[in-house]
Amino acid sequence: MLLACFPQRPASIFFNPRHLVIAIFLLITISSFRIAQATDAAAAELRIETDLKYLTSDELEGRGSGDQGLEKAAEYLKSQYLQAGLSIPPEDDDGFLEFSINRRVSLGTPNTLSIKLDSGWFNQLDLNQTFVPLAMGSGGTFDLGVAFCGYGISKPQLGYDDFENIDLNGKAAMILRKIPAQDRSGSLFVNQDGAINLEAASLKSKIEAAVAHGASAVIFVNDDFTNQKEKSR
Numbered sequence: 001m002l003l004a005c006f007p008q009r010p011a012s013i014f015f016n017p018r019h020l021v022i023a024i025f026l027l028i029t030i031s032s033f034r035i036a037q038a039t040d041a042a043a044a045e046l047r048i049e050t051d052l053k054y055l056t057s058d059e060l061e062g063r064g065s066g067d068q069g070l071e072k073a074a075e076y077l078k079s080q081y082l083q084a085g086l087s088i089p090p091e092d093d094d095g096f097l098e099f100s101i102n103r104r105v106s107l108g109t110p111n112t113l114s115i116k117l118d119s120g121w122f123n124q125l126d127l128n129q130t131f132v133p134l135a136m137g138s139g140g141t142f143d144l145g146v147a148f149c150g151y152g153i154s155k156p157q158l159g160y161d162d163f164e165n166i167d168l169n170g171k172a173a174m175i176l177r178k179i180p181a182q183d184r185s186g187s188l189f190v191n192q193d194g195a196i197n198l199e200a201a202s203l204k205s206k207i208e209a210a211v212a213h214g215a216s217a218v219i220f221v222n223d224d225f226t227n228q229k230e231k232s233r
Contacts, residue, residue: 163209
């Protein structure tokens with residue numbers, strides 16, 4: 001909407017060239033700013049597209065840990081950081097931080113798991129059928145008592161701790177996968193949209209919590225919700 005205010009009495013028209021120059025300057029400035037914005041956006045879009053095409057190209061072979069493709073990706077990112085004006089600290093030789101990981105994990109032999117109850121009942125589980133060893137953790141043998149630890153979640157700040165009043169020292173913790181009430185939106189570990197708390201459900205978090213409470217080994221078992229879901233397939 002354009003608003004105009006006219007004087008109540010006739011007035012002479014006065015033209016000031018300086019005002020025209022200022023108006024033209026402002027118009028050019030605004031237009032230049034908009035063009036610069038569009039140019040910057042187009043350049044950023046092209047840069048992102050170029051980065052993604054290279055980092056996901058077949059040349060980088062999936063960028064697996066320890067592979068040449070990952071090394072190429074690291075050098076590319078380094079070059080982009082340097083072009084952006086970042087610098088490498090003087091105390092660093094090349095700007096990279098080296099650390100060790102378990103790149104390849106393979107099962108040794110034999111891998112067995114058996115369960116014996118105080119009543120004398122004994123069951124030898126079948127590898128990859130009724131039990132599967134996990135790559136996380138270390139290898140070894142154990143002959144331990146077992147303590148059931150619910151879902152293996154320790155969140156005392158939320159009023160929930162599956163390890164409360166359980167002595168795990170020198171024992172294996174038997175833990176359910178997933179989280180409690182996972183099919184109920186708005187429950188303790190599920191938000192209103194139905195998304196579960198991934199940190200609480202992760203096996204890594206459960207293992208860390210069990211070890212922190214003294215467990216010497218961890219055995220995961222499927223929760224009832226997962227069992228029912230698999231049976232319905």
